[in-house]
Amino acid sequence: MSTLNTSISTEQTQREAPELAPAAVQDKPEETAIEYGQTVGTPFADDAKFRLRDVEVYYGESQAIKGVSLDIARNEVIAFIGPSGCGKSTFLRCLNRMNDSIDICRVKGSLELDGQDLYDPRRDVVELRARVGMVFQKPNPFPKSIYDNVAYGPRIHGLANRKSELDDIVEDSLRKAGLWNEVKDRLDAPATGMSGGQQQRLCIARTIAVSPEVVLMDEPCSALDPIATAKVEELIAELSESYTIIIVTHSMQQAARVSHRTAYFHLGNLVEVNATDKVFTAPEHKLTESYITGRFG
Amino acid sequence: MQPANLIPLIVVLVVIAFALGYARSRALAVPMGGIKHLKSLPFYYAARAAMWCGLPALLVLACWLGFEGKVIQTLVVGSLPAELQPDSAGKASLILSQISNVASGALSADVVPPAIAEAASRLTGLQQSSQTMMALLVICIAVLGGFVAWLRIAPHINAREKFETTLRRIFFACAGLAILTTVGIVFSVIFETIRFFGKVPITEFLFGTSWSPQTAIRADQVGAEGAFGMIPLFVGTLLISAIAMVVAVPVGLMSAIYLSEYASPRMRGIIKPLLEMLAGVPTVVYGFFAALTVAPFISGLAAALGLQASAESALAAGLVMGIMIIPFVSSLSDDVINAVPQSLRDGSLALGATQSETMKKVIFPAALPGIMGGILLAVSRAIGETMIVVMAAGLAANLTANPLEAVTTVTVQIVTLLVGDQEFDSAKTLAAFALGMLLFVVTLALNVIALHVVRKYREQYD
Numbered sequence: 001m002s003t004l005n006t007s008i009s010t011e012q013t014q015r016e017a018p019e020l021a022p023a024a025v026q027d028k029p030e031e032t033a034i035e036y037g038q039t040v041g042t043p044f045a046d047d048a049k050f051r052l053r054d055v056e057v058y059y060g061e062s063q064a065i066k067g068v069s070l071d072i073a074r075n076e077v078i079a080f081i082g083p084s085g086c087g088k089s090t091f092l093r094c095l096n097r098m099n100d101s102i103d104i105c106r107v108k109g110s111l112e113l114d115g116q117d118l119y120d121p122r123r124d125v126v127e128l129r130a131r132v133g134m135v136f137q138k139p140n141p142f143p144k145s146i147y148d149n150v151a152y153g154p155r156i157h158g159l160a161n162r163k164s165e166l167d168d169i170v171e172d173s174l175r176k177a178g179l180w181n182e183v184k185d186r187l188d189a190p191a192t193g194m195s196g197g198q199q200q201r202l203c204i205a206r207t208i209a210v211s212p213e214v215v216l217m218d219e220p221c222s223a224l225d226p227i228a229t230a231k232v233e234e235l236i237a238e239l240s241e242s243y244t245i246i247i248v249t250h251s252m253q254q255a256a257r258v259s260h261r262t263a264y265f266h267l268g269n270l271v272e273v274n275a276t277d278k279v280f281t282a283p284e285h286k287l288t289e290s291y292i293t294g295r296f297g
Numbered sequence: 298m299q300p301a302n303l304i305p306l307i308v309v310l311v312v313i314a315f316a317l318g319y320a321r322s323r324a325l326a327v328p329m330g331g332i333k334h335l336k337s338l339p340f341y342y343a344a345r346a347a348m349w350c351g352l353p354a355l356l357v358l359a360c361w362l363g364f365e366g367k368v369i370q371t372l373v374v375g376s377l378p379a380e381l382q383p384d385s386a387g388k389a390s391l392i393l394s395q396i397s398n399v400a401s402g403a404l405s406a407d408v409v410p411p412a413i414a415e416a417a418s419r420l421t422g423l424q425q426s427s428q429t430m431m432a433l434l435v436i437c438i439a440v441l442g443g444f445v446a447w448l449r450i451a452p453h454i455n456a457r458e459k460f461e462t463t464l465r466r467i468f469f470a471c472a473g474l475a476i477l478t479t480v481g482i483v484f485s486v487i488f489e490t491i492r493f494f495g496k497v498p499i500t501e502f503l504f505g506t507s508w509s510p511q512t513a514i515r516a517d518q519v520g521a522e523g524a525f526g527m528i529p530l531f532v533g534t535l536l537i538s539a540i541a542m543v544v545a546v547p548v549g550l551m552s553a554i555y556l557s558e559y560a561s562p563r564m565r566g567i568i569k570p571l572l573e574m575l576a577g578v579p580t581v582v583y584g585f586f587a588a589l590t591v592a593p594f595i596s597g598l599a600a601a602l603g604l605q606a607s608a609e610s611a612l613a614a615g616l617v618m619g620i621m622i623i624p625f626v627s628s629l630s631d632d633v634i635n636a637v638p639q640s641l642r643d644g645s646l647a648l649g650a651t652q653s654e655t656m657k658k659v660i661f662p663a664a665l666p667g668i669m670g671g672i673l674l675a676v677s678r679a680i681g682e683t684m685i686v687v688m689a690a691g692l693a694a695n696l697t698a699n700p701l702e703a704v705t706t707v708t709v710q711i712v713t714l715l716v717g718d719q720e721f722d723s724a725k726t727l728a729a730f731a732l733g734m735l736l737f738v739v740t741l742a743l744n745v746i747a748l749h750v751v752r753k754y755r756e757q758y759d
Contacts, residue, residue: 096647098643098646098647101642101643101646103561103562125649126649126650126651127649128649129646129647129648129649130648130649133647133648134643134647136640136643136644136647138640140638140640140641140643140644141644142641142644142645142659142663143641143662143663144662152645152648152650152658152659153648153649153650156648156649156650156654156658157649203644206644206648207647207648210648210649
């Protein structure tokens with residue numbers, strides 16, 4: 001009986017939905033409208049690591065980021081959420097200038113890390129990326145040994161003078177990434193032979209091996225199974241003690257679990273920034289509410 | 298009827314079979330309520346009828362043409378009187394050519410024995426009746442095949458599947474043809490090579506250090522003792538190929554790196570076609586560029602430096618060959634470098650590596666097996682290259698490692714051994730086949746290694 005009821009109710013919802021949606025928009029036009037460059041909530045912080053003002057990003061003629069202003073505080077974990085194509089990854093990649101390699105991409109506005117302009121033409125990108133590390137959506141270990149993967153960054157930045165120092169850095173990074181016990185006996189094995197979750201934690205170990213101040217994570221768990229995801233999330237919580245972490249995620253549960261603040265992006269606009277529990281319990285903006293209740297996205 | 302006229306006739310019959318088959322399948326569909334009630338579309342029924350019309354006829358035509366000559370020869374020779382029966386293969390071909398010369402009118406029937414003249418007229422008669430029979434048979438088969446297939450068009454037959462099967466067999470036959478040709482080439486070379494080793498011991502060929510293929514015609518002839526040691530040729534080939542690779546590998550590789558990692562899409566769009574245009578220059582043009590421009594320049598330069606250089610040098614040929622191979626190396630390496638996933642580049646750049654560090658430490662090692670495969674293919678190309686070395690490297694079989702001296706290569710010697718009037722059973726001519734076999738074995742080995750390396754590399758990213 002209950003199955004029958006469910007199927008009937010679903011049918012009704014489906015039939016009613018198209019009529020409801022436009023009506024809802026018509027009822028509350030002022031709440032779903034986005035004003036250019038306006039963000040509700042608490043986008044600014046006192047002790048800002050990143051100070052970003054009126055950031056605009058263009059891909060050729062189309063504008064991907066529309067006047068976003070945001071502060072990212074020291075040692076906070078901030079999650080960027082929003083529907084696909086809303087610009088959250090693009091915005092993230094501005095923070096260590098990974099967009100530089102895309103020819104048609106232009107970045108405007110003021111982006112500062114510890115008060116220094118990120119896009120100053122005289123600025124050394126290598127130094128910036130050493131300070132702002134990045135973990136990608138798909139685990140991308142180099143086709144080298146586990147040891148060489150972690151030692152890659154320290155080697156190019158000359159962080160170790162002796163082999164023993166390098167060994168220490170590798171061990172330390174793998175321990176922080178919670179991977180040491182799993183791989184300590186096979187550091188010379190190729191990294192591509194590890195499981196997906198191990199590979200992603202290796203990529204995190206590789207990133208923290210150069211002692212960055214900020215770690216950017218672009219949907220780090222989207223290619224992982226739930227158990228591996230749980231491990232990476234645990235790791236994020238541990239890392240948040242010593243690093244500023246900015247994480248882009250499609251999973252709202254993940255944002256709720258790991259972040260202190262959550263920023264909601266919509267069509268290139270930063271709609272709302274608030275403490276995570278506030279965003280998920282009492283969102284200020286109608287669009288945020290629609291998104292977190294699963295109306296779209 | 299000539300076979301050349303038969304083929305257009307078959308084509309016409311095939312078209313007719315197609316049209317009739319199409320019409321019949323549509324006609325069958327009408328009472329059923331449209332073509333959607335047929336098992337296959339009318340096109341497939343029609344194509345099937347066309348195939349039944351054309352394929353058996355063409356197959357029979359090919360077989361007939363293939364065996365006609367042999368059968369007629371046997372018949373003609375068998376009918377000769379006993380005293381004229383050939384006792385050896387050489388004599389048989391002599392008599393046959395005599396008969397066919399008489400038959401074609403090149404030789405007057407009066408100057409040959411009457412039995413031969415008689416055989417000639419029998420040959421003409423047989424040929425004529427053979428052609429008539431062939432034409433009749435082929436047309437009959439085409440019409441019959443087409444008719445049967447047309448009759449068998451029925452709504453429940455899945456013509457689509459049968460068409461698919463036949464098409465697959467045709468494709469397979471085409472692929473098989475290429476392989477059979479290769480096998481045929483290999484065998485023709487192998488048999489001549491075995492004959493050569495009957496005249497010259499294989500150890501002398503493989504380990505002899507002197508090459509001078511002029512065999513004595515008279516016993517007292519001076520300076521033509523004949524020596525068939527391939528070492529000087531092989532060393533010459535390796536020397537020139539090595540020079541070519543020294544030029545082509547770094548330049549090709551670096552241009553590939555520039556194109557795939559540094560160049561803007563616009564630059565890439567301009568440079569890549571220009572670079573590949575180098576591959577389109579005919580090798581004979583490279584040859585005279587090497588012989589007329591580069592070789593004199595090198596000998597002049599060497600003279601200015603106080604070095605002894607001959608007018609034709611391994612260096613000139615090697616340099617130009619290297620230029621020729623650049624697009625080969627760069628194009629293959631470019632593909633391999635592009636196949637390295639972007640995520641690896643991003644990973645390295647995000648760690649603060651520069652572009653060149655990323656190239657050197659991540660992309661190049663990841664692409665190395667593929668690049669090695671490309672280079673090995675380029676080496677086998679250099680070893681087999683002929684025109685440039687014929688024109689610029691010289692003919693003197695010097696056993697030397699000095700790039701300023703004239704050397705000769707395996708390919709050059711094959712050309713000179715076979716150019717002009719030659720008797721085809723002397724050691725000199727047969728040596729060309731042994732050299733060809735040598736080249737074949739070496740390049741085959743290189744290709745096998747290269748393919749193996751490339752395949753191994755592919756598995757990494759799949």
